[in-house]
Each structure stands twice: as structure tokens, then as C-alpha cells.
Amino acid sequence: MASHRRPKPPSRTRVTVLTATAAAAVALSAQSAHADPRPSKAEAKAEVDKLYEEAEQATEKFNGAKEQHDKLQKQVDELQDRVARGQEELNKLRDGLGSLATAQYRSGSIDPTLQLLLSSDPDTYLEKASTLNQLSAKQADTLRLIAAKQRALAQQRKEATTKLADLESTRKALGERQREIQGKLAEAQKVLNAFSEKERAEITGSDKGADGAKGTGGKSGGDSAGTGGSSSHPNVPAGSGRGGAALGAAQSQLGKPYHYGATGMASWDCSGLTQWAYGQAGVSLPRISQDQANAGTRIYSQSQLQPGDLVIFYGDQHHVGLYAGNGQVLHAPRTGTVVRYEAMGNMPFQFGVRVG
Known part of the structure; x- marks a missing residue:
């Protein structure tokens, strides 16, 4: 008589192993289905050539920004030198009037108009005829010169501030162009990394590995058709x-x-x-x-x-x-x-x- 015993159920350990194996197989299959195959050398060349061309386009933009940056830097340096020299000349003129005021104070005959030394705007005083009448011709000329120097310095400082803002803008442009170039080159290298050094040289048409x-x-040796x-x-x-x-x-x-x-x-x-x-x-x-x-x-x-x-x-x-x-x-x-x-x-x- 045939046996009607029920087959022994698989152990829990065996079920776990089988389940894990099946899951891994499904995952590998899915990975395989979605993995990007290595491009052909022709496809890689087209992609790399495009990226290198874009990198060179960005390079010329980088060069233009660098040229503008250097030009602005030179202008800023010159302006700052002019401001420093102008301030030094202004200080000397003020010191000269200061010495005169000190001498008059000691003699008890200080000219009240020398209070202009304490003003940042000598023009306000020079506009008043009554004030000018109390000044010697030399003092009046000196004050006019101080006022002119102050106006020039104010204009130069304003110009330097504008140039510094432009300089900062070109620095940012330089950084952006540099990041763009490096990004394109990194993308190209990523494509090339899938190939051997010899294949990379063939793809890029280079005289060395990338x-x-x-x-x-x-x-x-000679032109290689299709490799550039x-x-x-x-x-x-x-x-x-x-x-x-x-x-x-x-x-x-x-x-x-x-x-x-x-x-x-x-x-x-x-x-x-x-x-x-x-x-x-x-x-x-x-x-x-x-x-x-x-x-x-x-x-x-x-x-x-x-x-x-x-x-x-x-x-x-x-x-x-x-x-x-x-x-x-x-x-x-x-x-x-x-x-x-x-x-x-x-x-x-x-x-x-x-x-x-």
C-alpha cells in the first residue's frame, strides 16, 4: 500500500535563504535592465568632442573675464594711489594753515576765519564775501586749493568704489566660467573612464592619455579617420x-x-x-x-x-x-x-x- 504521509515542510532557514536568493536575482535582473551600457567609441567620441568644444567656448569667456578683471584691477590700483597722494597733499595744506593758526593764537591775533580748518566743506565759507575779506590772499588761495582737493578726492573715491564693485563682478564671472570649464572636463573624463588608455587616446585624438x-x-603618425x-x-x-x-x-x-x-x-x-x-x-x-x-x-x-x-x-x-x-x-x-x-x-x- 502506498504511503500517504505528507511531505515535510521546508525549514524556516531554507525558506529564508530561498527568499533572499530570489530577491537578489530580481534585483540583479532589474539592475541589468536599467544599467547604461558602455557607449561605443563613436558615441563616446561624439559626446567627448561636444563637451571639449563647450569647455573651449567657456575658456574664451574665461579669458575675456580675466582680461577685464586685470584691467579693472590696474585701474583700481591707480585710483587708490591717486587718492592716497591727494590725501597726503591735502594733509600738508591743512598742516600749513594749522601752523599759521597756532602762530596767530600765540600772538593773540588769531583770524576767526581759520576756523575753516575744522570744517570738511571750505566752499561754504569761501562763498561768503565777508569771510574772504578777512583772509589774506595767500590764505584764500590755500583754502580754495583745499576745497578743490577735497572735491577731487571725493570724485576719485566714488570712482574707486564703482570700479571695486565692477572688479568683484568680474571675479564672480571668473569663478563661474572656471566652474563651467571644470564641469565640462569632468563630464568628458567620466565618459572616457569607461575605456582603456589606448582607447581614450583614440577617442580624443590626443597625443597622450586624457x-x-x-x-x-x-x-x-598621421590623421586617424573619424578621430580628429x-x-x-x-x-x-x-x-x-x-x-x-x-x-x-x-x-x-x-x-x-x-x-x-x-x-x-x-x-x-x-x-x-x-x-x-x-x-x-x-x-x-x-x-x-x-x-x-x-x-x-x-x-x-x-x-x-x-x-x-x-x-x-x-x-x-x-x-x-x-x-x-x-x-x-x-x-x-x-x-x-x-x-x-x-x-x-x-x-x-x-x-x-x-x-x-
């Missing part, structure tokens, strides 16, 4: 005039790393390099690329470019380099790269600028 290893001086990579040194034709001299100066900086806001000599950003290069040729260029775009005669046909001409890229003109001949630009590209030659076609060319 984590900061030293570059090779721009000798990356640097080209090998082109056969650069000899330049002439100031443009040729600027190109020669820039060539001495090949291999130095890009860093936003940098003006040399250890590192450069795009407009910092071109400004310095032309400075070596005896030409003073503005600091930012948008202003450099207006520093000479514009040339819209690439076939008319000459070595050393400035070349402007992107619709908002946020990138600049030096034409190196044979369809090449010498420039400081972006974070993770070094000063190098690159094919002009890797970026949207806008126009060239012939300086001087």
Missing part, C-alpha cells in the same frame, strides 16, 4: 613677414600641453599661443580669439591663406590657430592634447586673418 601623461610633441587626431609634421612652406615670424615662434612650442587660460611658457590655450607667437613678431594681439578675429584683414578662401595667417574656427569664433601651409593648422587644440599640427578639415573653418 589623464595627463606627457605627449609626444604632436608626432602621432593630429597629423605628422607637414612640409611647412617658409613664411614671410610678421606672419612667418609668428609661425616660427609657435613651432618652438610644439609638444607643450594645452591648459585652459594658459599663456605659456609651460602650457597654452589656443588664443594664448597665437597672442604670444605674434608678440614675438612684434605685433600686439588681443587676448581672446573673437577679438583676434578682428585684428587684420579677413580671408575667406583657404586657397588664399599664407603661412602664419590666423585661422578662425567655429561659428562663434572660439578657436584660433596659425595656418601652417598645405591645409594644416598649428594650434593648441584642447584639454588632453599638446601644441601640434592638424588638418584644417578637422574643424569648421570660418576665415583667416592676415595681421599687419
Whole structure:
């Protein structure tokens, strides 16, 4: 006869283990379903290129704010120096009248009008003819001079206060631009961290890993299709005039790393390099690329470019380099790269600028 005993129920421990295992499996499955897969190299390149371009746009805004900040700082320093010198001159004039008042007091013949020394507004007294009649010509001239000095000092202090407020505003703008740049670079690095160092170099088209290893001086062998990579040194034709001299100066900086806001000599950003290069040729260029775009005669046909001409890229003109001949630009590209030659076609060319 078959046994009709009921199967033994599972122990509480076994039920707990099974439940936990099932829950973990469901959680892992849900995680898998919602986890973002690693992007392809093409997708990563598109995202990183976009972030680097936005970082460079912010860099030129940073450079503009920095230039304005430095200009305002110089103006504030000059105003404060003028106020200090004016106050010193005013104190000497007051001391002179004070000595005269002391002498008159001792002789018992103090002129009551010298109470002007106690006033912060000598003009009030000078407006009264009766007061002026009691003053010697020298005393009246001195008081007029004091009044003029006080007016000038008041105006200079007011101007300095306004400039200080403007200076504080530019400091805030600098901080905002810096945070924006760093945020874009951090986003790009987050994308790149999913790849090996070799893959990162392929994605960024850099001469070094995006984590900061030293570059090779721009000798990356040749253009890599779709990567925006640097080209090998082109056969650069000899330049002439100031443009040729600027190109020669820039060539001495090949291999130095890009860093936003940098003006040399250890590192450069795009407009910092071109400004310095032309400075070596005896030409003073503005600091930012948008202003450099207006520093000479514009040339819209690439076939008319000459070595050393400035070349402007992107619709908002946020990138600049030096034409190196044979369809090449010498420039400081972006974070993770070094000063190098690159094919002009890797970026949207806008126009060239012939300086001087």
C-alpha cells in the first residue's frame, strides 16, 4: 500500500535563504535592465568632442573675464594711489594753515576765519564775501586749493568704489566660467573612464592619455579617420613677414600641453599661443580669439591663406590657430592634447586673418 504521509515542510532557514536568493536575482535582473551600457567609441567620441568644444567656448569667456578683471584691477590700483597722494597733499595744506593758526593764537591775533580748518566743506565759507575779506590772499588761495582737493578726492573715491564693485563682478564671472570649464572636463573624463588608455587616446585624438601623461610633441603618425587626431609634421612652406615670424615662434612650442587660460611658457590655450607667437613678431594681439578675429584683414578662401595667417574656427569664433601651409593648422587644440599640427578639415573653418 502506498504511503500517504505528507511531505515535510521546508525549514524556516531554507525558506529564508530561498527568499533572499530570489530577491537578489530580481534585483540583479532589474539592475541589468536599467544599467547604461558602455557607449561605443563613436558615441563616446561624439559626446567627448561636444563637451571639449563647450569647455573651449567657456575658456574664451574665461579669458575675456580675466582680461577685464586685470584691467579693472590696474585701474583700481591707480585710483587708490591717486587718492592716497591727494590725501597726503591735502594733509600738508591743512598742516600749513594749522601752523599759521597756532602762530596767530600765540600772538593773540588769531583770524576767526581759520576756523575753516575744522570744517570738511571750505566752499561754504569761501562763498561768503565777508569771510574772504578777512583772509589774506595767500590764505584764500590755500583754502580754495583745499576745497578743490577735497572735491577731487571725493570724485576719485566714488570712482574707486564703482570700479571695486565692477572688479568683484568680474571675479564672480571668473569663478563661474572656471566652474563651467571644470564641469565640462569632468563630464568628458567620466565618459572616457569607461575605456582603456589606448582607447581614450583614440577617442580624443590626443597625443597622450586624457589623464595627463606627457605627449609626444604632436608626432602621432598621421590623421586617424573619424578621430580628429593630429597629423605628422607637414612640409611647412617658409613664411614671410610678421606672419612667418609668428609661425616660427609657435613651432618652438610644439609638444607643450594645452591648459585652459594658459599663456605659456609651460602650457597654452589656443588664443594664448597665437597672442604670444605674434608678440614675438612684434605685433600686439588681443587676448581672446573673437577679438583676434578682428585684428587684420579677413580671408575667406583657404586657397588664399599664407603661412602664419590666423585661422578662425567655429561659428562663434572660439578657436584660433596659425595656418601652417598645405591645409594644416598649428594650434593648441584642447584639454588632453599638446601644441601640434592638424588638418584644417578637422574643424569648421570660418576665415583667416592676415595681421599687419
